[in-house]
Amino acid sequence: MSTTAHGSQPPVGAVFSALSDPTRRQVVELLSQRPSVTASELAHELPITRQAIAKHLTTLADAGLVSAAHEGRETRYRLTPEPLSDAMQWMATAGSRWDSRLARLARRLEEA
C-alpha cells in the first residue's frame, strides 16, 4: 500500500479513525475550503466550543491530516490531505482485490 512510500505517515487506520467523527469530517471540509484557519475562526462556523475544536484539530493532526503553524500569538491550521489519499488508496486496493477474488470464485463455481 501507499503508506509504505511515505514511511513515517500515520497508518491508514488512524486516518479512518480520525474521520469516524462527524464533527471532524466537518472540520476537514471547512479546512479544505481555505488555505488556513485558527480554532477561533472555526468556532464561529461550528456549533461547538473553541476548546472542543482544538481537541478535534489535535486528533486530526495526530492522523497527519492537519498541520499547525504558530504565527505570533495564534496557531493556524491547514489541511494536509496526503493521508486521505492513502485511505482512498486502501478503498481502491481492497475493492480491486475483491473484484478478482470474486471473479475467481465465480469461475470456479461455473466449472464445478
Add this chain to the structure above:
Amino acid sequence: MAIEDVAVRREIVLPVDRETAWSALTEPEELARWLADEVELEIEPGAEGSLRWADGERCPVVVEEVVERRRIVLRWAEIDGPETLVEFVLDDVPQGTRLVVVELPVSQLEVVGQWLEQGPGVLGGPQMAAALV
C-alpha cells in the same frame, strides 16, 4: 461522508445452491481456489489461522462469527493495511445464491454504529451488509 465511503462492498450472484456456495466459503481447499493461494484456516467461531498470497504476503486471520449457511465474519490485517472486518453473507435468489462481501476498517465500526442498533456480537448489532443494502 456516508458509510459507502468507508467500507468496500461487493455483491455477486453465484450460479449454485446455498450448500455449494457455503462449501466454497468454508472448506480450506475451496478457499484456496479463490480467496488466497494458501489457506490455513478452519471456519469456526474464534478460530485463528492465516492466508497467504502468491506475492508472499502472509496475513493472520481470526474468525469472529459464523452463522451456518448464512454468514461469516473474519478479522484480518493485510500488510500495510488497516485491521479490517470482512463479512460474507449468503442469500437465496432465483438465479442461485447471492454473496455480499463487505470489508470495513475496524476503526470505522463507530461510524457503522450510527446506522445500527446496539446488540450482541462483534459488530454490535445486525449485519454490516444489511446496513449497506
